Amino acid sequence: MLTNNKNKALILVLVLYFFINTSFSQTIYSNKESSTFGLTVGMTSSNLYRDTIKYDPAISFTGGLVYVLSITEKSNVGLELLYTGKVVKKSKPITRFNFSYIDLPIYYQRKISDNIRIDAGIQYSIFANSKFDTLDGSKASGVHFQPLKTKMGNDFGVLAGLEFGITKNFFVSARYTLSVKSFVETQNPYFGVFQFSFKYVVFRGYKQLFNKRLETAYVF
Secondary structure, eight states: OHHHHHHHHHHHHHHHHHHHHHHTEEEEOOOOEEEEEEEEEEEEEEEEETOSSOOEEEEEEEEEEEEEEEEETTEEEEEEEEEEEEEEEETTTTEEEEEEEEEEEEEEEEESSSSEEEEEEEEEEEEEEEEEEEEOTTSTTSEEEEEOOOOOOOEEEEEEEEEEESSSSEEEEEEEEEETHHHHOSSSOEEEEEEEEEEEEEEEEEOOOEEEEOOOOOOO
């Protein structure tokens, strides 16, 4: 009889322990977004300031990769790798001067709402090549391209912009980037570039599963 009572007591203790352990332990999943990776493509309109010829702005294109890391619920850090065309032109005769850059913008992003974000940051631009084109009826394309010698090289700039979410994964972005040569070099020309882009998120990262346990001591 004594043995049976001990067995029953042991079983009761084990059942109570299992109940207490289950009641005060919980598994929590997080659906908070930690990062996104996407693609961007758009158009640029470039001004060449402090030039002696007074070129007019011209339209080109930009495109590349976008990575955004969430810091808090209201703020992100963005990093992009872009190919950017910066083009100016003369009307008489019609000539376009094309400057190609690899741009590396990094910026702080503040979420005003679920659909509106403000960007502010810096950009390093790596000069790739330059050329100019003129109308030429002897060419099949109607345009004649020639190499362009230029002193425009690598550059460093500041940027500011806005992003608007159309859907969860699709955004439109407006940004202006200004070369800091305007502050540190008083003679050389420099670019100011307005950029209108479309961004599409192709991958989202989320915070991982974690366990939370409430530790409670019992005295019997």
